[in-house]
Amino acid sequence: MVKRIIIVSLLWLMMVNLSWATVSSSVDQTELTYGDALQLTITANHGTGVAPDLSVLNDDFEIASQRHESQFSLINGTSSQTSRWILSLYPRKSGKLVIPAITVGAEITDPIVLTINDDTTPNSTNNDKGKSTSADVLIEFEIEPKNPLVQQQIILTQRLLASVRLDNTQASLTLPQIEQGKGLVRQLGSPTAHNRVIQGKRYDVIERKFALMSQQSGTLTIGRTIFDGVIPDANANNDPLGHYFAFSLGGKSVRRFSKPFDITIAPQDPNYTGQYWLPAKNISLNASWDKPLDQLKAGEPVTLTIAIMAEGLAAEQLPALTIPVPVGMKAYSDQPLFNDQVRDDGVIGIRQEKWVFIASGGGEFTIPEITLDWWNTKTQQQELARLDATQFKVGGEPLVVNTPDPATVAKPEPQHSAQLPSAQPSSDTRPQHTMPWWLWAVLLVLMGGVIAALAYRRGKYKAQSMSSMQESLQRGSLNQLISACAQHDKQGAQLGLTAWARDVLAVPSPQWVNLRAIATPELKAAMDSLEQALYSKDASSKKWDGSALIKAVKAFKYPLNRHETTTHLMPLYPLADK
Structure with a gap:
């Protein structure tokens, strides 16, 4: 009897050990660079409908993606089922991190210790703001001027440098954001690309520029920006075709950061005496x-x-x-x-x-x-x-403003208060004559007609005056544009064209962008020529001919029926040039 109990107990312990060993976890690397992703795989060797509790990962890791796989097999009449949860994780900080034990139903996995190397510390020999020095992908910032004043425009240049090929379909770089302080950030133009050699290594550079307008003096902090992308997998180097199919194995997901940096904003100059600080x-x-x-x-x-x-x-x-x-x-x-x-x-x-x-x-x-x-x-x-x-x-007749002479001003006759009818009988026994009621009615009708006529004339005069003012605005805008084009004045033509779009065509703000959306090909070409003359690198010395612009404006026929509407709706988004 005792022997049977011992045997049953041993079998029970073996079953428990087997059940403990049916859930496991593993990673593809235990030492990595901060910003690199690692793959965590949780495996259950028995069929389970319970998903793992991943909330324990949130403190130290960001779950970028996850997927679930199930596999069923039947061998020699014995069936088995395996479930796998595959996660892509980004460590939230550098140093020693531990993937804690993860619960799957009634079972748990073993903890895994990781080493996260910090390769994004600022280079002490480089003056670029917020620069990271990870070998494959760098992010850096540059500001100009170095010592800006409050409300002064700051040109903020953001650069992404890559010594490896990037999968452009899976690459993103966040815009700079103000973390502390007040200001506005606006992107300037489109990104540009060029190359740079740093310590003998060639980098492809993507550059974006922003205008930063600070709204208060003191410290303004630009927060970190984040690059998410995919670089070629190291295994592709062993592939003869790896140069052409660098991402054939899926590539390696990476994340790189720039360091936050501060900009010191100086206050208004104390010697300035103007009403507005500009x-x-x-x-x-x-x-x-x-x-x-x-x-x-x-x-x-x-x-x-x-x-x-x-x-x-x-x-x-x-x-x-x-x-x-x-x-x-x-x-x-x-x-x-x-x-x-x-x-x-x-x-x-x-x-x-x-x-x-x-x-x-x-x-x-x-x-x-x-x-x-x-x-x-x-x-x-x-x-x-x-x-x-x-x-x-x-x-016209001169406007004379006369000051009246006090000696010649007529003095008004004294006004006597009207006597209220007395409740006592009047001592005057002369008969009281009253106006017939119909005569009162005629007088009221005549007075009403006079008042209506005066109101009509006043309203008509006001309408004519407003119409005259509106026509003057429209005529003035067109004349301003014609005069600027005739004198080949590009700045005046820009102002005149904007005013013409607003006053004559009723184009809503921003007039320049919305006018381009409805412009004819001839007008678009003339606007492009004007912009090039205004803003090209040699704009100061470049001459501009206004004849093409005024010809396109005079030929423009939008709207076809002016009387149908005076405030047309523009597209929600500006249309792209064709």
Whole structure:
């Protein structure tokens, strides 16, 4: 009896040991570089419908992907089933890490110890911001200027350097983000590619540029950026065709990081005395009128288009100008137009305003000089942008403003208070005469007609005045564009074309982008020629001919029926050029 109990106990212990050995885990490498992925395989040698509890991995690992495989076999009448869970893991930090025991149903796996080497420490001999020095893929940043002022444009250059071939279909690089501080980041142009040799090793370089506008002084921190991609598998080196089919074995998933870095933003210069802090490479004021100023008539509207152009500031950073209105004139302003021209070397912000002036009488009028203080970031000095004073000569009867003489002012007769009817009988016994009711009715009808006629005339005059102002805006925009093209003034043509799109075609903001979406091939070609003349490397010395642009504008027939709509809807996304 005792012998049987011992035998049963031994068999039971063997079954328990076998059950403990039916779940296992393994990795493809126990020592790797921080940023490399490792493969964890969990195997259950018996059929189980219970998935492993992977929550224990979340503290030290990121699960990039996972899949489940099942295999069923029947050998000599004995069936078996194996389940595998295959995970791709990214370690969250370097150093010694442990893949903890993982529970699968009632069973657990053994822990696995890993060594994660940190190869992304900044190179002490390199001045590039946030640079990582992993041998195969590098990420680095460069800023210009090195000591920026608050609100000054900072050119932030991000570079990805690879000494191995990358699978372009499985590569991504995150955009730089502000981790601490306040500012705006905007990408400039499209990525560029070139090569560089570092310590005898050739790297393929992909470069992206961004405009960073800081909104407060102090420390601004750019967080780490992350590259996710696939590089050729090392086993491909043993394949004679590995050079051509480097990713035939699936490749190796890698992740690389740039280090966060700080930018010290200096405050506004204490010697600056302007009303608005405007740090820029250059700021200019430009103005144009839609008709000659010596041929105006009283009551006739004239349109002034004035623009601030700032190299190194966004349009939204530019202030509204204060324009003094001469005595005897009325002025009406339209909504400002904001336009940012994005180039590879930064942003040019343009704020455009339209003013309609109407003289109440003839005479000579003067708009004083208009000025705007700004800070030159090249010379570190305060400068002044200005527009010269403008003189009007208006024909018509002079406007005379008379001051009444107190001695000649007629004194009003004293007004007596009306007597309320007394409750006592009046002592006047003369008969009281009252107006017939029908006469009261006739008087009320006549008064109502007079009031209605006055209201109609007033509304008609107001409508005509608004229509005249609108026509003046449209005529002024077209005349401004024609004048700029005739003088081959590329900056003026850019402002005029934008204003023409807004005032005549009712194109919503941003006008330049949305006009291109509906432009004819001739107008697109003329716009491309204007952009090249404005922003190419030799733009300052390059001449521009405005005849093609004005020809394309005059031939443009959109919308076909102007009366059908005045505010057409543009595509949700700008259309690509064809």
